[in-house]
Amino acid sequence: MNEIIGVILASIISWINFVVIDTYFGLPEAPGVKGANIVGHSIKNRGGDLSGGFFQGNILCSPDASAGTLLASMGVMVLGFQGGLIAAFMVYIGNRLCADPGYAGTIGALTTTAIIFLCSFLGFTPIMFVIGMVIAITTIQGLNHSYSSKLLGLIAKKLNRETKME
Amino acid sequence: MISNITETHILLNYLIAIILSIVVALLLKLPFVPEKPIRFSWTKSALFPTPIFSIGILAIFYSMNFQWFYDGLILAVIIAILSGLFMKYLFDYVFPKPNTGEQNE
Numbered sequence: 581m582n583e584i585i586g587v588i589l590a591s592i593i594s595w596i597n598f599v600v601i602d603t604y605f606g607l608p609e610a611p612g613v614k615g616a617n618i619v620g621h622s623i624k625n626r627g628g629d630l631s632g633g634f635f636q637g638n639i640l641c642s643p644d645a646s647a648g649t650l651l652a653s654m655g656v657m658v659l660g661f662q663g664g665l666i667a668a669f670m671v672y673i674g675n676r677l678c679a680d681p682g683y684a685g686t687i688g689a690l691t692t693t694a695i696i697f698l699c700s701f702l703g704f705t706p707i708m709f710v711i712g713m714v715i716a717i718t719t720i721q722g723l724n725h726s727y728s729s730k731l732l733g734l735i736a737k738k739l740n741r742e743t744k745m746e
Numbered sequence: 747m748i749s750n751i752t753e754t755h756i757l758l759n760y761l762i763a764i765i766l767s768i769v770v771a772l773l774l775k776l777p778f779v780p781e782k783p784i785r786f787s788w789t790k791s792a793l794f795p796t797p798i799f800s801i802g803i804l805a806i807f808y809s810m811n812f813q814w815f816y817d818g819l820i821l822a823v824i825i826a827i828l829s830g831l832f833m834k835y836l837f838d839y840v841f842p843k844p845n846t847g848e849q850n851e
Contacts (some may be wrong), residue, residue: 606785669802679844
């Protein structure tokens with residue numbers, strides 16, 4: 581597969597994978613730690629959405645499905661599918677150290693390992709997913725917080741995971 | 747990377763490690779799933795994270811090309827049993843629940 585097309589498709593797959601898993605496991609609902617609360621309210625004050633702000637604060641403060649997706653891609657790149665399993669285990673330990681129950685990160689790492697394994701039959705390589713995930717996380721955290729938090733808030737509303745906090 | 751044993755054997759060993767660790771955790775009277783809502787639950791259960799520990803540690807050994815007897819089967823069984831025991835008796839000591847922060851304020 582052409583590398584550029586592969587990277588674009590991998591970033592779309594990674595984006596959907598980590599946003600859906602993180603939203604499903606309740607990242608927009610409540611801040612896990614004080615830092616996430618501060619980030620959420622800061623983004624709201626700058627014209628963003630509070631649910632999306634909590635989402636961004638939570639992925640900033642602990643390794644959730646975003647970090648799980650990235651680390652699992654790296655693990656598969658280095659060690660094959662067993663690297664993805666090691667990444668899931670390490671992400672779980674990281675989660676517990678960051679006061680997080682660990683569901684989103686671990687399951688994100690395992691689904692990414694499965695996705696990369698399935699996509700390898702279509703000609704994708706693990707390194708495409710590493711680059712794709714870096715692009716995906718940049719669109720959320722690196723370009724414009726107020727727009728990305730509004731998009732994340734919309735997805736949270738659709739999946740019934742909107743925050744009840746003010 | 748893996749020279750001695752086939753991929754099928756490896757996958758079978760992972761499956762055995764997952765199932766056996768869940769069975770050991772259930773025998774030690776851990777709940778099968780955490781209480782609802784699961785996404786905010788801190789309860790350790792047989793389904794999560796016991797199998798994550800067993801397959802993660804097993805993957806570390808296999809990646810170092812250490813399989814031991816019977817194509818890695820014995821190693822899978824031992825790690826699965828130890829994961830269940832760790833989850834029941836040592837987990838709270840190694841990974842304590844975080845306090846809610848009220849004590850620090």
